[in-house]
Amino acid sequence: LDAAPVVAFTAPAWTLPAVVGLALPLFLVTMAAQNVPGTAVLAGYGYRAPLGSALRVTGLATALGAPAGGHAVNLAAITAALAAGPDAHPDPERRWIASVTAGIGLALLGLGAGVATALVLLSPPVLVEAVAGLALLGALAGAVTAAVAQPDAREAAVVTFVVTASGVSLLGVGGAFWGLVAGWLMLLLFRRRTVAPAPVEADPTPSVPARTG
Template sequence: MMSRLNDISLQSTFMGVLVAFVGFASSFAVVIKGLTTVGASAEQAATALMVLSIAMGLSAILLSLYTRIPVSVAWSTPGAALLASSGAIEGGFPVAVGAFIICGGLFVIAGLWRPLGKLVSLIPAPLANAMLAGILLGLCFAPVKAIAFNPLWGISIALAWVIAGRINRLLAVPAALLALILIMFFAVDIPEENTARLLQDIVPSFTLVTPNFTLAGFIGIALPLFIVTMASQNVPGIAILRIHEYEPKTGLLVSFTGIFSTVSAFFGGHAVNLAAITAAMCANEDAHPDPMKRYWSAIISGAGYVVLGLCSGLVTGFVAIAPAILIESVAGLALIGAFSNSAVLAFNDAEHREAAAVTFLVTASGVSFYGVSGAFWGLLAGGLIFWITDSIAKKRAKSSATV
Protein backbone atom coordinates (compact mmCIF):
# COMPACT_ATOMS: atom_id res chain seq x y z
CA MET A 1 0.00 0.00 0.00
CA MET A 2 2.91 2.34 0.73
CA SER A 3 4.12 2.05 -2.88
CA ARG A 4 0.68 3.15 -4.03
CA LEU A 5 0.76 6.18 -1.73
CA ASN A 6 4.08 7.12 -3.29
CA ASP A 7 2.32 7.38 -6.67
CA ILE A 8 0.14 10.32 -5.57
CA SER A 9 1.11 13.76 -6.88
CA LEU A 10 -0.09 17.34 -6.75
CA GLN A 11 -1.01 17.11 -10.44
CA SER A 12 -3.22 14.04 -10.01
CA THR A 13 -4.79 15.56 -6.88
CA PHE A 14 -5.73 18.75 -8.72
CA MET A 15 -7.18 16.78 -11.63
CA GLY A 16 -9.16 14.54 -9.29
CA VAL A 17 -10.70 17.52 -7.49
CA LEU A 18 -11.55 19.14 -10.84
CA VAL A 19 -13.15 15.92 -12.12
CA ALA A 20 -15.34 15.61 -9.01
CA PHE A 21 -16.49 19.22 -9.22
CA VAL A 22 -17.17 19.12 -12.96
CA GLY A 23 -18.87 15.72 -12.83
CA PHE A 24 -21.17 16.71 -9.97
CA ALA A 25 -21.89 20.34 -10.85
CA SER A 26 -22.52 19.72 -14.54
CA SER A 27 -25.26 17.14 -14.17
CA PHE A 28 -26.83 17.05 -10.69
CA ALA A 29 -29.70 19.21 -11.98
CA VAL A 30 -30.47 16.59 -14.65
CA VAL A 31 -30.47 13.84 -12.03
CA ILE A 32 -32.84 15.72 -9.70
CA LYS A 33 -35.14 16.58 -12.61
CA GLY A 34 -35.27 12.94 -13.71
CA LEU A 35 -35.95 11.56 -10.24
CA THR A 36 -38.69 14.06 -9.40
CA THR A 37 -40.34 13.50 -12.78
CA VAL A 38 -40.84 9.79 -12.02
CA GLY A 39 -42.31 10.60 -8.61
CA ALA A 40 -39.52 11.15 -6.08
CA SER A 41 -40.24 13.59 -3.26
CA ALA A 42 -37.68 16.27 -2.35
CA GLU A 43 -36.43 14.09 0.52
CA GLN A 44 -36.18 11.00 -1.68
CA ALA A 45 -34.35 12.94 -4.39
CA ALA A 46 -31.85 14.25 -1.79
CA THR A 47 -31.22 10.72 -0.52
CA ALA A 48 -30.85 9.37 -4.04
CA LEU A 49 -28.40 12.10 -5.02
CA MET A 50 -26.33 11.44 -1.90
CA VAL A 51 -26.25 7.66 -2.35
CA LEU A 52 -25.47 7.91 -6.07
CA SER A 53 -22.57 10.28 -5.42
CA ILE A 54 -21.19 8.08 -2.64
CA ALA A 55 -21.66 4.95 -4.78
CA MET A 56 -19.77 6.35 -7.76
CA GLY A 57 -17.07 7.70 -5.45
CA LEU A 58 -16.50 4.38 -3.70
CA SER A 59 -16.61 2.52 -7.04
CA ALA A 60 -13.91 4.78 -8.50
CA ILE A 61 -11.72 4.43 -5.40
CA LEU A 62 -11.96 0.64 -5.12
CA LEU A 63 -11.68 -0.13 -8.84
CA SER A 64 -8.76 2.27 -9.37
CA LEU A 65 -6.89 0.91 -6.34
CA TYR A 66 -7.46 -2.69 -7.45
CA THR A 67 -6.66 -2.28 -11.16
CA ARG A 68 -4.15 0.59 -10.90
CA ILE A 69 -5.77 2.25 -13.91
CA PRO A 70 -7.79 5.51 -13.77
CA VAL A 71 -11.33 4.12 -13.60
CA SER A 72 -13.65 7.13 -13.50
CA VAL A 73 -17.23 6.42 -12.45
CA ALA A 74 -20.31 8.64 -12.85
CA TRP A 75 -24.04 8.54 -12.48
CA SER A 76 -25.97 7.98 -15.68
CA THR A 77 -26.73 11.47 -16.99
CA PRO A 78 -28.39 10.11 -20.17
CA GLY A 79 -30.37 7.79 -17.92
CA ALA A 80 -31.55 10.72 -15.81
CA ALA A 81 -32.52 12.55 -18.99
CA LEU A 82 -34.50 9.47 -20.01
CA LEU A 83 -36.42 9.63 -16.72
CA ALA A 84 -37.05 13.35 -17.19
CA SER A 85 -38.55 12.70 -20.62
CA SER A 86 -40.58 9.66 -19.53
CA GLY A 87 -43.06 11.45 -17.29
CA ALA A 88 -44.81 9.99 -14.27
CA ILE A 89 -45.24 6.22 -14.27
CA GLU A 90 -48.29 4.39 -12.94
CA GLY A 91 -47.50 3.26 -9.41
CA GLY A 92 -45.22 6.22 -8.72
CA PHE A 93 -41.66 6.22 -7.46
CA PRO A 94 -41.74 2.67 -5.98
CA VAL A 95 -42.29 1.31 -9.52
CA ALA A 96 -39.38 3.42 -10.79
CA VAL A 97 -37.19 2.08 -7.96
CA GLY A 98 -38.14 -1.47 -8.88
CA ALA A 99 -37.02 -0.70 -12.44
CA PHE A 100 -33.72 0.78 -11.13
CA ILE A 101 -33.03 -2.44 -9.21
CA ILE A 102 -33.69 -4.55 -12.32
CA CYS A 103 -31.43 -2.28 -14.36
CA GLY A 104 -28.61 -2.68 -11.82
CA GLY A 105 -29.04 -6.43 -12.00
CA LEU A 106 -28.78 -6.28 -15.79
CA PHE A 107 -25.46 -4.43 -15.48
CA VAL A 108 -24.15 -7.20 -13.23
CA ILE A 109 -25.31 -9.89 -15.66
CA ALA A 110 -23.88 -7.98 -18.64
CA GLY A 111 -20.49 -7.90 -16.93
CA LEU A 112 -20.50 -11.55 -15.87
CA TRP A 113 -22.30 -13.03 -18.89
CA ARG A 114 -20.78 -11.80 -22.13
CA PRO A 115 -23.70 -12.66 -24.47
CA LEU A 116 -25.87 -9.97 -22.82
CA GLY A 117 -23.16 -7.36 -23.23
CA LYS A 118 -22.71 -8.40 -26.86
CA LEU A 119 -26.49 -8.23 -27.40
CA VAL A 120 -26.45 -4.56 -26.40
CA SER A 121 -23.62 -3.91 -28.84
CA LEU A 122 -25.80 -5.41 -31.62
CA ILE A 123 -28.27 -2.51 -31.33
CA PRO A 124 -27.49 -0.41 -34.43
CA ALA A 125 -25.48 2.66 -33.47
CA PRO A 126 -27.71 5.07 -35.48
CA LEU A 127 -30.77 3.90 -33.53
CA ALA A 128 -29.08 4.05 -30.12
CA ASN A 129 -27.88 7.58 -30.84
CA ALA A 130 -31.25 8.63 -32.26
CA MET A 131 -32.98 7.37 -29.12
CA LEU A 132 -30.55 9.34 -26.95
CA ALA A 133 -31.02 12.49 -29.07
CA GLY A 134 -34.80 12.13 -28.75
CA ILE A 135 -34.51 11.76 -24.98
CA LEU A 136 -32.34 14.88 -24.68
CA LEU A 137 -34.29 17.14 -27.05
CA GLY A 138 -36.99 18.26 -24.64
CA LEU A 139 -34.51 19.18 -21.92
CA CYS A 140 -32.39 21.15 -24.40
CA PHE A 141 -35.37 23.48 -24.98
CA ALA A 142 -35.20 24.64 -21.34
CA PRO A 143 -32.60 27.45 -21.83
CA VAL A 144 -34.88 29.08 -24.43
CA LYS A 145 -37.88 28.72 -22.12
CA ALA A 146 -35.86 30.28 -19.30
CA ILE A 147 -35.20 33.35 -21.44
CA ALA A 148 -38.95 33.60 -22.15
CA PHE A 149 -39.62 33.28 -18.37
CA ASN A 150 -37.17 36.07 -17.47
CA PRO A 151 -34.98 37.44 -20.29
CA LEU A 152 -32.34 38.96 -17.98
CA TRP A 153 -31.89 35.83 -15.87
CA GLY A 154 -32.11 33.37 -18.77
CA ILE A 155 -29.65 35.30 -20.96
CA SER A 156 -27.23 35.74 -18.04
CA ILE A 157 -27.07 31.98 -17.47
CA ALA A 158 -26.70 31.28 -21.19
CA LEU A 159 -23.98 33.91 -21.62
CA ALA A 160 -22.00 32.51 -18.69
CA TRP A 161 -22.16 29.09 -20.36
CA VAL A 162 -21.08 30.45 -23.75
CA ILE A 163 -18.21 32.64 -22.52
CA ALA A 164 -16.75 30.08 -20.09
CA GLY A 165 -17.12 27.34 -22.69
CA ARG A 166 -15.02 29.31 -25.16
CA ILE A 167 -12.25 29.54 -22.54
CA ASN A 168 -12.48 25.90 -21.43
CA ARG A 169 -15.29 23.53 -22.37
CA LEU A 170 -15.23 21.90 -18.94
CA LEU A 171 -15.95 25.22 -17.21
CA ALA A 172 -19.10 25.98 -19.22
CA VAL A 173 -21.72 24.30 -17.03
CA PRO A 174 -20.09 25.23 -13.68
CA ALA A 175 -20.09 28.86 -14.91
CA ALA A 176 -23.81 28.63 -15.75
CA LEU A 177 -24.43 27.17 -12.29
CA LEU A 178 -22.45 30.02 -10.70
CA ALA A 179 -24.57 32.53 -12.65
CA LEU A 180 -27.72 30.86 -11.29
CA ILE A 181 -26.37 31.04 -7.71
CA LEU A 182 -25.59 34.76 -8.13
CA ILE A 183 -29.10 35.37 -9.51
CA MET A 184 -30.60 33.57 -6.51
CA PHE A 185 -28.42 35.55 -4.11
CA PHE A 186 -28.93 39.02 -5.57
CA ALA A 187 -32.19 38.96 -7.54
CA VAL A 188 -34.57 36.41 -5.97
CA ASP A 189 -36.38 37.17 -2.73
CA ILE A 190 -35.93 34.05 -0.59
CA PRO A 191 -37.79 33.89 2.76
CA GLU A 192 -35.43 33.70 5.76
CA GLU A 193 -37.01 30.49 7.04
CA ASN A 194 -36.16 28.77 3.74
CA THR A 195 -32.53 29.88 4.04
CA ALA A 196 -32.33 28.60 7.62
CA ARG A 197 -33.86 25.26 6.64
CA LEU A 198 -31.38 25.03 3.76
CA LEU A 199 -28.41 25.29 6.12
CA GLN A 200 -29.90 22.83 8.63
CA ASP A 201 -30.44 20.02 6.12
CA ILE A 202 -26.99 19.87 4.52
CA VAL A 203 -26.73 16.08 4.99
CA PRO A 204 -29.99 14.31 4.09
CA SER A 205 -31.24 11.26 5.94
CA PHE A 206 -31.02 7.81 4.36
CA THR A 207 -34.51 7.08 3.08
CA LEU A 208 -35.21 3.54 1.88
CA VAL A 209 -37.85 3.11 -0.81
CA THR A 210 -39.91 -0.08 -0.93
CA PRO A 211 -39.72 -1.20 -4.58
CA ASN A 212 -42.66 -2.28 -6.69
CA PHE A 213 -41.88 -4.47 -9.70
CA THR A 214 -44.20 -4.14 -12.70
CA LEU A 215 -44.04 -5.07 -16.36
CA ALA A 216 -44.53 -1.43 -17.36
CA GLY A 217 -41.60 -0.44 -15.14
CA PHE A 218 -39.41 -3.13 -16.68
CA ILE A 219 -40.22 -2.25 -20.29
CA GLY A 220 -40.67 1.50 -19.88
CA ILE A 221 -37.77 2.31 -17.54
CA ALA A 222 -35.43 -0.61 -16.80
CA LEU A 223 -34.73 -1.70 -20.40
CA PRO A 224 -34.30 1.79 -21.92
CA LEU A 225 -32.20 2.86 -18.90
CA PHE A 226 -29.97 -0.20 -19.31
CA ILE A 227 -29.58 0.29 -23.06
CA VAL A 228 -28.92 4.02 -23.01
CA THR A 229 -26.43 3.70 -20.13
CA MET A 230 -24.55 0.81 -21.71
CA ALA A 231 -24.48 2.45 -25.14
CA SER A 232 -23.65 6.02 -24.11
CA GLN A 233 -21.66 5.54 -20.90
CA ASN A 234 -20.14 2.09 -20.33
CA VAL A 235 -19.08 1.34 -23.91
CA PRO A 236 -17.49 4.80 -24.49
CA GLY A 237 -15.91 4.63 -21.02
CA ILE A 238 -14.13 1.40 -21.91
CA ALA A 239 -13.15 2.80 -25.31
CA ILE A 240 -11.57 5.92 -23.76
CA LEU A 241 -9.43 3.81 -21.42
CA ARG A 242 -8.26 1.74 -24.39
CA ILE A 243 -7.52 4.86 -26.44
CA HIS A 244 -5.14 5.88 -23.65
CA GLU A 245 -3.48 2.44 -23.90
CA TYR A 246 -5.00 0.84 -20.81
CA GLU A 247 -6.37 -2.70 -20.87
CA PRO A 248 -9.47 -2.62 -18.64
CA LYS A 249 -11.22 -5.81 -17.56
CA THR A 250 -14.58 -4.91 -19.05
CA GLY A 251 -16.63 -7.55 -17.25
CA LEU A 252 -15.21 -6.65 -13.85
CA LEU A 253 -15.80 -2.92 -14.28
CA VAL A 254 -19.37 -3.21 -15.60
CA SER A 255 -20.49 -5.82 -13.04
CA PHE A 256 -18.86 -3.95 -10.14
CA THR A 257 -20.61 -0.69 -11.00
CA GLY A 258 -23.77 -2.77 -11.49
CA ILE A 259 -23.55 -3.96 -7.88
CA PHE A 260 -23.27 -0.37 -6.65
CA SER A 261 -26.17 0.59 -8.94
CA THR A 262 -28.33 -2.13 -7.40
CA VAL A 263 -27.52 -1.07 -3.84
CA SER A 264 -28.10 2.63 -4.56
CA ALA A 265 -31.40 1.76 -6.28
CA PHE A 266 -32.95 0.80 -2.93
CA PHE A 267 -32.41 4.42 -1.88
CA GLY A 268 -33.84 5.81 -5.14
CA GLY A 269 -30.64 6.05 -7.20
CA HIS A 270 -31.17 5.27 -10.87
CA ALA A 271 -27.70 4.07 -12.05
CA VAL A 272 -23.95 4.47 -11.73
CA ASN A 273 -21.65 3.52 -14.59
CA LEU A 274 -18.25 4.03 -16.17
CA ALA A 275 -17.67 7.68 -17.03
CA ALA A 276 -16.89 8.92 -20.53
CA ILE A 277 -15.88 12.62 -20.47
CA THR A 278 -14.30 12.58 -17.01
CA ALA A 279 -12.60 9.29 -17.90
CA ALA A 280 -10.60 11.17 -20.52
CA MET A 281 -9.63 13.78 -17.93
CA CYS A 282 -8.28 11.15 -15.53
CA ALA A 283 -6.56 9.09 -18.24
CA ASN A 284 -4.62 11.76 -20.15
CA GLU A 285 -1.21 13.29 -19.50
CA ASP A 286 -2.72 16.24 -17.61
CA ALA A 287 -3.42 13.86 -14.74
CA HIS A 288 0.22 12.69 -14.58
CA PRO A 289 3.11 12.33 -17.05
CA ASP A 290 3.43 8.66 -16.05
CA PRO A 291 0.43 6.59 -17.24
CA MET A 292 1.03 4.11 -14.43
CA LYS A 293 0.36 6.79 -11.80
CA ARG A 294 -2.74 8.42 -13.26
CA TYR A 295 -5.06 6.13 -11.30
CA TRP A 296 -4.70 8.47 -8.33
CA SER A 297 -6.66 11.15 -10.19
CA ALA A 298 -9.66 8.78 -10.28
CA ILE A 299 -9.18 7.92 -6.60
CA ILE A 300 -9.13 11.61 -5.60
CA SER A 301 -12.21 12.26 -7.74
CA GLY A 302 -13.94 9.39 -5.95
CA ALA A 303 -13.18 10.93 -2.59
CA GLY A 304 -14.52 14.24 -3.90
CA TYR A 305 -17.77 12.60 -4.98
CA VAL A 306 -18.24 11.12 -1.50
CA VAL A 307 -17.78 14.56 0.12
CA LEU A 308 -20.13 16.23 -2.37
CA GLY A 309 -22.68 13.48 -1.85
CA LEU A 310 -22.75 14.16 1.87
CA CYS A 311 -23.71 17.77 1.04
CA SER A 312 -26.53 16.77 -1.30
CA GLY A 313 -29.19 17.98 1.12
CA LEU A 314 -27.89 21.50 0.60
CA VAL A 315 -27.93 20.96 -3.18
CA THR A 316 -31.50 19.65 -3.34
CA GLY A 317 -32.65 22.34 -0.91
CA PHE A 318 -31.23 24.98 -3.23
CA VAL A 319 -33.01 23.37 -6.18
CA ALA A 320 -36.29 23.41 -4.23
CA ILE A 321 -36.19 27.18 -3.65
CA ALA A 322 -34.89 28.15 -7.11
CA PRO A 323 -37.31 28.76 -10.01
CA ALA A 324 -37.69 25.34 -11.67
CA ILE A 325 -37.14 26.66 -15.19
CA LEU A 326 -33.75 28.09 -14.22
CA ILE A 327 -32.61 24.73 -12.84
CA GLU A 328 -33.86 23.08 -16.01
CA SER A 329 -32.00 25.70 -18.03
CA VAL A 330 -28.67 24.70 -16.45
CA ALA A 331 -29.54 21.03 -17.05
CA GLY A 332 -30.41 21.75 -20.67
CA LEU A 333 -27.15 23.61 -21.27
CA ALA A 334 -25.27 20.66 -19.77
CA LEU A 335 -26.88 18.32 -22.30
CA ILE A 336 -26.48 20.36 -25.51
CA GLY A 337 -23.09 18.79 -26.28
CA ALA A 338 -24.42 15.28 -25.76
CA PHE A 339 -27.48 16.06 -27.90
CA SER A 340 -25.48 17.47 -30.82
CA ASN A 341 -23.04 14.56 -30.75
CA SER A 342 -25.76 11.90 -30.66
CA ALA A 343 -27.78 13.67 -33.39
CA VAL A 344 -24.78 13.80 -35.74
CA LEU A 345 -24.00 10.12 -35.16
CA ALA A 346 -27.67 9.16 -35.56
CA PHE A 347 -28.09 10.77 -39.00
CA ASN A 348 -24.59 10.25 -40.34
CA ASP A 349 -25.49 6.95 -42.02
CA ALA A 350 -27.53 7.88 -45.13
CA GLU A 351 -28.79 4.32 -45.70
CA HIS A 352 -30.46 4.13 -42.28
CA ARG A 353 -31.31 7.80 -41.84
CA GLU A 354 -35.05 7.15 -42.08
CA ALA A 355 -34.93 4.49 -39.36
CA ALA A 356 -32.96 6.87 -37.15
CA ALA A 357 -35.50 9.64 -37.83
CA VAL A 358 -38.39 7.39 -36.80
CA THR A 359 -36.57 6.42 -33.59
CA PHE A 360 -35.79 10.06 -32.85
CA LEU A 361 -39.32 11.37 -33.51
CA VAL A 362 -41.17 8.68 -31.57
CA THR A 363 -38.79 9.06 -28.62
CA ALA A 364 -38.88 12.87 -28.69
CA SER A 365 -42.68 12.89 -28.82
CA GLY A 366 -42.72 11.88 -25.17
CA VAL A 367 -45.87 9.84 -25.79
CA SER A 368 -46.32 6.71 -23.72
CA PHE A 369 -48.36 3.70 -24.82
CA TYR A 370 -49.71 1.19 -22.28
CA GLY A 371 -47.68 2.92 -19.59
CA VAL A 372 -44.41 2.36 -21.48
CA SER A 373 -42.22 5.39 -22.33
CA GLY A 374 -41.60 6.63 -25.86
CA ALA A 375 -37.91 5.66 -25.73
CA PHE A 376 -38.79 1.95 -25.92
CA TRP A 377 -41.33 2.44 -28.70
CA GLY A 378 -38.92 4.67 -30.60
CA LEU A 379 -36.26 1.99 -30.56
CA LEU A 380 -38.83 -0.65 -31.54
CA ALA A 381 -40.28 1.43 -34.42
CA GLY A 382 -36.87 2.44 -35.70
CA GLY A 383 -35.64 -1.14 -35.41
CA LEU A 384 -38.53 -2.30 -37.61
CA ILE A 385 -37.68 0.28 -40.30
CA PHE A 386 -34.00 -0.64 -40.00
CA TRP A 387 -34.76 -4.35 -40.47
CA ILE A 388 -37.06 -3.73 -43.46
CA THR A 389 -34.46 -1.46 -45.11
CA ASP A 390 -31.70 -4.04 -44.64
CA SER A 391 -33.91 -6.90 -45.87
CA ILE A 392 -34.83 -5.03 -49.07
CA ALA A 393 -31.19 -4.04 -49.67
CA LYS A 394 -30.06 -7.65 -49.28
CA LYS A 395 -32.74 -8.93 -51.67
CA ARG A 396 -31.75 -6.36 -54.27
CA ALA A 397 -28.10 -7.26 -53.89
CA LYS A 398 -28.94 -10.94 -54.26
CA SER A 399 -31.05 -10.29 -57.39
CA SER A 400 -28.26 -8.22 -58.95
CA ALA A 401 -25.75 -10.97 -58.26
CA THR A 402 -27.87 -13.61 -60.02
CA VAL A 403 -28.53 -11.51 -63.14
Protein backbone atom coordinates in the same frame (compact mmCIF):
# COMPACT_ATOMS: atom_id res chain seq x y z
CA LEU B 1 -35.18 23.29 4.42
CA ASP B 2 -32.85 20.77 6.02
CA ALA B 3 -29.59 20.78 4.10
CA ALA B 4 -28.16 17.71 5.84
CA PRO B 5 -28.12 14.65 3.56
CA VAL B 6 -30.38 11.78 4.59
CA VAL B 7 -30.19 8.21 3.30
CA ALA B 8 -33.73 6.97 2.72
CA PHE B 9 -34.21 3.36 1.71
CA THR B 10 -37.02 2.51 -0.68
CA ALA B 11 -38.39 -0.98 -1.03
CA PRO B 12 -38.18 -2.09 -4.67
CA ALA B 13 -41.46 -2.65 -6.48
CA TRP B 14 -41.56 -4.76 -9.64
CA THR B 15 -44.05 -3.83 -12.33
CA LEU B 16 -44.06 -4.92 -15.95
CA PRO B 17 -44.46 -1.36 -17.36
CA ALA B 18 -41.48 -0.18 -15.30
CA VAL B 19 -39.32 -3.10 -16.40
CA VAL B 20 -40.21 -2.74 -20.08
CA GLY B 21 -40.48 1.04 -20.33
CA LEU B 22 -37.73 2.10 -17.92
CA ALA B 23 -35.35 -0.68 -16.91
CA LEU B 24 -34.80 -2.17 -20.36
CA PRO B 25 -34.11 1.17 -22.16
CA LEU B 26 -31.79 2.29 -19.36
CA PHE B 27 -29.94 -1.02 -19.52
CA LEU B 28 -29.44 -0.72 -23.27
CA VAL B 29 -28.37 2.92 -23.01
CA THR B 30 -25.96 2.13 -20.17
CA MET B 31 -24.35 -0.68 -22.13
CA ALA B 32 -24.23 1.09 -25.49
CA ALA B 33 -23.44 4.65 -24.35
CA GLN B 34 -21.33 4.09 -21.23
CA ASN B 35 -19.83 0.63 -20.72
CA VAL B 36 -18.78 -0.04 -24.31
CA PRO B 37 -17.42 3.50 -25.02
CA GLY B 38 -15.78 3.56 -21.58
CA THR B 39 -13.96 0.33 -22.34
CA ALA B 40 -12.97 1.66 -25.76
CA VAL B 41 -11.59 4.86 -24.22
CA LEU B 42 -9.48 2.87 -21.76
CA ALA B 43 -8.21 0.65 -24.57
CA GLY B 44 -7.35 3.73 -26.62
CA TYR B 45 -5.11 4.95 -23.82
CA GLY B 46 -3.40 1.58 -23.50
CA TYR B 47 -5.38 0.10 -20.60
CA ARG B 48 -6.85 -3.39 -20.87
CA ALA B 49 -9.77 -3.42 -18.48
CA PRO B 50 -11.23 -6.86 -17.58
CA LEU B 51 -14.69 -6.22 -19.03
CA GLY B 52 -16.36 -9.29 -17.55
CA SER B 53 -15.20 -8.58 -13.99
CA ALA B 54 -15.98 -4.86 -14.39
CA LEU B 55 -19.54 -5.58 -15.50
CA ARG B 56 -20.10 -7.95 -12.60
CA VAL B 57 -18.80 -5.44 -10.06
CA THR B 58 -20.78 -2.51 -11.49
CA GLY B 59 -23.92 -4.65 -11.71
CA LEU B 60 -23.58 -5.68 -8.07
CA ALA B 61 -22.93 -2.07 -7.01
CA THR B 62 -26.01 -0.95 -8.94
CA ALA B 63 -28.18 -3.57 -7.22
CA LEU B 64 -26.87 -2.59 -3.78
CA GLY B 65 -27.30 1.14 -4.37
CA ALA B 66 -30.74 0.98 -5.97
CA PRO B 67 -32.73 0.76 -2.68
CA ALA B 68 -31.01 3.99 -1.58
CA GLY B 69 -31.86 5.80 -4.81
CA GLY B 70 -28.56 5.18 -6.54
CA HIS B 71 -28.48 5.20 -10.33
CA ALA B 72 -26.67 2.76 -12.57
CA VAL B 73 -22.98 2.27 -11.79
CA ASN B 74 -21.09 1.92 -15.06
CA LEU B 75 -17.83 2.52 -16.90
CA ALA B 76 -18.53 6.17 -17.66
CA ALA B 77 -17.08 7.18 -21.00
CA ILE B 78 -16.56 10.89 -20.29
CA THR B 79 -15.09 10.30 -16.83
CA ALA B 80 -12.78 7.63 -18.23
CA ALA B 81 -11.59 10.04 -20.92
CA LEU B 82 -10.85 12.70 -18.31
CA ALA B 83 -9.02 10.45 -15.87
CA ALA B 84 -7.20 8.12 -18.27
CA GLY B 85 -5.74 10.68 -20.66
CA PRO B 86 -2.36 12.37 -20.54
CA ASP B 87 -3.94 15.50 -19.05
CA ALA B 88 -4.47 13.57 -15.81
CA HIS B 89 -0.77 12.67 -15.53
CA PRO B 90 2.06 12.18 -18.04
CA ASP B 91 2.84 8.78 -16.50
CA PRO B 92 0.08 6.22 -17.24
CA GLU B 93 0.95 4.42 -14.00
CA ARG B 94 0.01 7.53 -11.98
CA ARG B 95 -3.30 8.40 -13.60
CA TRP B 96 -5.28 6.39 -11.06
CA ILE B 97 -4.82 9.36 -8.71
CA ALA B 98 -7.17 11.38 -10.92
CA SER B 99 -9.86 8.70 -10.61
CA VAL B 100 -9.57 8.60 -6.82
CA THR B 101 -9.61 12.40 -6.62
CA ALA B 102 -12.70 12.55 -8.84
CA GLY B 103 -14.46 10.00 -6.64
CA ILE B 104 -13.71 11.95 -3.47
CA GLY B 105 -14.86 15.16 -5.13
CA LEU B 106 -18.12 13.62 -6.23
CA ALA B 107 -18.72 12.28 -2.72
CA LEU B 108 -18.20 15.76 -1.26
CA LEU B 109 -20.55 17.25 -3.83
CA GLY B 110 -23.11 14.61 -2.88
CA LEU B 111 -22.97 15.75 0.73
CA GLY B 112 -23.92 19.23 -0.47
CA ALA B 113 -26.87 18.00 -2.50
CA GLY B 114 -29.28 19.24 0.16
CA VAL B 115 -28.00 22.81 -0.16
CA ALA B 116 -28.13 22.62 -3.94
CA THR B 117 -31.70 21.32 -3.82
CA ALA B 118 -32.74 24.11 -1.48
CA LEU B 119 -31.29 26.73 -3.81
CA VAL B 120 -33.03 25.17 -6.79
CA LEU B 121 -36.38 25.16 -5.00
CA LEU B 122 -35.97 28.84 -4.16
CA SER B 123 -35.24 29.75 -7.79
CA PRO B 124 -37.99 30.56 -10.31
CA PRO B 125 -39.01 27.45 -12.29
CA VAL B 126 -38.36 29.24 -15.59
CA LEU B 127 -34.77 29.95 -14.53
CA VAL B 128 -34.20 26.32 -13.54
CA GLU B 129 -35.54 25.08 -16.88
CA ALA B 130 -33.40 27.56 -18.80
CA VAL B 131 -30.22 26.61 -16.94
CA ALA B 132 -30.93 22.90 -17.35
CA GLY B 133 -31.60 23.38 -21.05
CA LEU B 134 -28.38 25.29 -21.59
CA ALA B 135 -26.42 22.69 -19.65
CA LEU B 136 -27.78 19.87 -21.80
CA LEU B 137 -27.46 21.73 -25.09
CA GLY B 138 -23.90 20.57 -25.74
CA ALA B 139 -24.66 16.99 -24.74
CA LEU B 140 -27.72 16.97 -27.00
CA ALA B 141 -25.75 18.33 -29.95
CA GLY B 142 -23.03 15.74 -29.45
CA ALA B 143 -25.52 12.90 -29.10
CA VAL B 144 -27.45 13.91 -32.22
CA THR B 145 -24.23 14.29 -34.20
CA ALA B 146 -23.04 10.83 -33.15
CA ALA B 147 -26.47 9.30 -33.82
CA VAL B 148 -26.65 10.51 -37.42
CA ALA B 149 -22.98 9.95 -38.22
CA GLN B 150 -23.62 6.61 -39.94
CA PRO B 151 -25.58 7.14 -43.18
CA ASP B 152 -27.11 3.65 -43.15
CA ALA B 153 -28.57 4.16 -39.66
CA ARG B 154 -29.46 7.85 -39.88
CA GLU B 155 -33.20 7.38 -40.47
CA ALA B 156 -33.49 4.87 -37.63
CA ALA B 157 -31.72 7.25 -35.24
CA VAL B 158 -34.03 10.12 -36.14
CA VAL B 159 -37.15 7.95 -35.73
CA THR B 160 -35.90 6.75 -32.34
CA PHE B 161 -35.31 10.31 -31.18
CA VAL B 162 -38.66 11.62 -32.41
CA VAL B 163 -40.73 8.78 -30.91
CA THR B 164 -38.90 8.97 -27.60
CA ALA B 165 -39.16 12.76 -27.37
CA SER B 166 -42.87 12.67 -28.21
CA GLY B 167 -43.63 11.07 -24.86
CA VAL B 168 -45.98 8.54 -26.40
CA SER B 169 -47.31 5.93 -23.98
CA LEU B 170 -48.92 2.64 -25.02
CA LEU B 171 -50.01 -0.28 -22.84
CA GLY B 172 -48.60 1.52 -19.82
CA VAL B 173 -45.10 1.59 -21.32
CA GLY B 174 -43.32 4.92 -21.83
CA GLY B 175 -41.84 6.46 -24.94
CA ALA B 176 -38.25 5.30 -24.28
CA PHE B 177 -39.20 1.70 -25.05
CA TRP B 178 -41.35 2.52 -28.07
CA GLY B 179 -38.62 4.75 -29.43
CA LEU B 180 -36.20 1.82 -29.37
CA VAL B 181 -38.80 -0.42 -31.01
CA ALA B 182 -39.54 2.12 -33.75
CA GLY B 183 -35.84 2.71 -34.41
CA TRP B 184 -35.14 -1.02 -34.55
CA LEU B 185 -37.99 -1.58 -37.01
CA MET B 186 -36.79 1.29 -39.18
CA LEU B 187 -33.22 -0.05 -39.11
CA LEU B 188 -34.48 -3.53 -40.01
CA LEU B 189 -36.54 -2.10 -42.88
CA PHE B 190 -33.63 -0.17 -44.38
CA ARG B 191 -31.21 -3.06 -44.03
CA ARG B 192 -33.61 -5.42 -45.77
CA ARG B 193 -33.62 -3.22 -48.84
CA THR B 194 -31.28 -4.71 -51.37
CA VAL B 195 -30.05 -3.09 -54.52
CA ALA B 196 -30.80 -5.11 -57.64
CA PRO B 197 -27.58 -6.40 -59.22
CA ALA B 198 -26.54 -4.63 -62.39
CA PRO B 199 -27.13 -6.70 -65.55
CA VAL B 200 -24.04 -8.34 -66.96
CA GLU B 201 -23.19 -6.90 -70.37
CA ALA B 202 -22.30 -9.31 -73.12
CA ASP B 203 -18.80 -9.16 -74.50
CA PRO B 204 -19.07 -7.42 -77.91
CA THR B 205 -15.88 -9.13 -79.15
CA PRO B 206 -16.88 -12.02 -81.44
CA SER B 207 -15.52 -15.33 -80.43
CA VAL B 208 -13.02 -17.01 -82.78
CA PRO B 209 -13.31 -20.78 -83.03
CA ALA B 210 -10.20 -22.61 -82.08
CA ARG B 211 -8.26 -24.30 -84.83
CA THR B 212 -7.30 -27.91 -84.58
CA GLY B 213 -5.10 -30.07 -86.64
